[in-house]
Amino acid sequence: MTTQFPRIEATALHRLLPGEGEIAVLDVREEGVFADAHILTASNAPISRFERIVPLLLPRRATPIVLVDDDEQLAERAAGILAAHGYDAVSILEGGVPAWHKAGFALFAGVYVPSKAFGEFVEVAYDTPHIDAHELQRRRAAGEDIVLLDSRPFDEYNWITIPGALDCPGGELVLRAREAVPSEDTLVVVNCGGRTRSIIGAQILIDAGLPNRVVSLKDGTQGWHLSGLEVERGAESIVPQPTNGAFEWARQAAAGLAKRFEVPTIGAVTLARFEEERDHTTLYRFDVRGPEEYRSGHRPGFLSAPGGQLVQATDTFVAVRRARIVLADSDGVRARTTAAWLARMGFPNVYVLDEHAPAASVEVGDAPETVLGLGAAEAKTVTADELATLLKRGDVVVVDVATSRQYRAGHIPGAWFAVRGRLQADAATLPEAALYVLTSPDEVIARLAIAELEAATGKPVGLLLGGTQAWWGAGHPLERQAEHLASRTDDVLLKAFERRDQKEAAMREYLQWEVGLVEQVRRDGTLQFRL
Structure with a gap:
């Protein structure tokens, strides 16, 4: 294999990780492969979605970056993309993950591992109290005064939860808890899907000084199910925003947390200085409110990162070690409580933007998205109705480069699933066609894949304008059977x-x-961690 980019040995990388300078380690394998075995401090940026993820994870193009895969081939490809877009400090882990393991260093299974591990460290360090599923059920059946707070985002809560639970995402707990629990005699139980957010949620309420007894539900919804108890789907009970008394308690509690864990508050002048220095020091700016609040109006340059998820999956938001992180909200509560956790996770440069700091302007809707190379990806497009006609005539094969999770949730009838990063090899599995049409949920990944599928098949490739969302929006059906798989679903x-x-x-x-x-x-x- 011809190599273009410098290599770094496993021992040298291992020495750099605890150092003082900035460094980002990106594992460019697909998520399922990454989850089998990866370096603890690596963020996953699959080559299939690389151009979309990188601008979020790596806002500074001079950041030292180490790319990781199994055999350097995907990493070499990713390095080429970075170099073409001005990232000038890119190296590749020599020998990839196997070399790291051979050097005697640990590999970790799963995803969000730093955050998951942190939750377990919190339980050990603070002896966070818990209750098991059968004991909770017994007490509820006896009519005890109990409030069960599900600390996950609404979509996860709505998908599956414990009967009677109220949704209150982790970043909202200190803000809304007193509204959900008006009596100090009520037992407060914090729940999630497994363990992390239950532990973190219970402990932040204890740290905040909620006068109630607070416990986590041991093993969360999974533990509840494993205990043979019924779960609920489609729940819609949400803890409301706090009224005056509850809000004032939350503000004081958050201020106490920020003081205890030495989280500084900055104003507009310091933020402006950080922004001026971001070519030299990586700067992440996150709005930790919920998605709907964010879309209703946010500071330009601040990305949506609901506080509970920022703590739960930190490596999907922050890839650069020792970067600056500035958190914002509109109430002075959620940013401070989230920052208190990030400080304890070991992030040394976490700041809260004063909620009263003036903003030059306000953006509405989602943040503008940067996708590397998207503007240069030329495409012959077809509309949803045009594609429907082509399919009826049998003149086309549709290739869907969504994730396999998205594909299973609903795809164009007859569409073939393919992992974009494997098109060169997996295109041979596709049926012969005079024309291939690529789709993905919103067309972005499909557009990036056009030249790759053309090279792999030697045939013309079109793009479904607006992607599968446009197909559904035009009134065409979706199917959910995963029958046409050109790629593995890992x-x-x-x-x-x-x-x-x-x-x-x-x-x-x-x-x-x-x-x-x-x-x-x-x-x-x-x-x-700093516990």
Whole structure:
């Protein structure tokens, strides 16, 4: 293999990770492969979605970057993309993940591992109290005064939860808890899908000084299910925004957390200085409110990162070690409580933007998206109605480069699933066609894949304008059978509840894995929490 980019040996990378300078490690394999075994401090940026993920993870183009894969081939491809867009400090881990393991360094399974491990460290360090599913059920059946708060985002809560739970995402808990629990005699139980957000949620309420007894639900919804108890789907009970008394308590509690964990508050002048210096020091700017609030109006340059998810999946938001992180909200509560967690996770440069700091302007809707190379990707487009006509005539094969999770949720009838990063090899599995048409949920990844599929098939390739969303929006049907698979479906890691068989075994394995992270992270030594 011809190599263009410098290599770094595993031992040299291992020495750099605990150092003082900035560094980002990106693993460019697909999520399911990454989840089998990866470096603890690596963020996953699959080559199939690389151009879309990188601008979010790497806002500074001079950041030292190390790319990781199995055999350097995907990493070389990713390095070429970075170099073409001005990233000038890129190297590749020599020998990839196998070389890291051969050098005697630890590999980790799963996703969001730093955050998951942190939750387990929190439980050990603070002795966070918990209640198991049967005890909770017994007390509820006896009529005890209990409030169950599900600390996940609404979509996860709505998909599956425990009967009677109220949705209150983790970043909202301190803000809304007193509104949900007006009596100090009420037992507060914090729940999530497994363990992390239950522990983190319960502990932040304890740290905030909620006068109630607060416990986490041991093993969350999975533990509830494994105990033989019924779950609920389609729940819609949300804890409301706080009224005056509850809000004032939340503000004081958040201020106390920020003081205790030494989180500084900055104003507009300091933020402007950070922004001026972002060519020299990486700057992440996050709005930690919920998605709907964010879309209703946010500061330009601030990305949506709801506080609970920022703590739960930090490596999907922040890839650069020792970068500056500025959090914003509109109430002075959510940014401070989230920052208190990030500080304890070991991020040394976390700041809260004063909620009263003036903004020169306000953006409405989602943040403008930057996708590397998207403007240069030429395409012959077809509309949804035109594609429907072509399909009726049998003149076309549709190739869907969505994730396999998205493909299973609904795809154009007859469409073939393919992992974009494997098109060169997997195109041979596709049926012969005079014309291939690429689609993805919103066309972005499909547009990036056009030249790759043309090179792999030697045939013309069109693009479904607006992607599968446009097809559905035009009134055309979707199907959900995963019958046409050109690629393996290891591009994502399925949650236990998503699996079609052996769900309970997967749940037990997952819960055991989480508990075991404490010792594994301690042995690794590249990640230090401040608890």
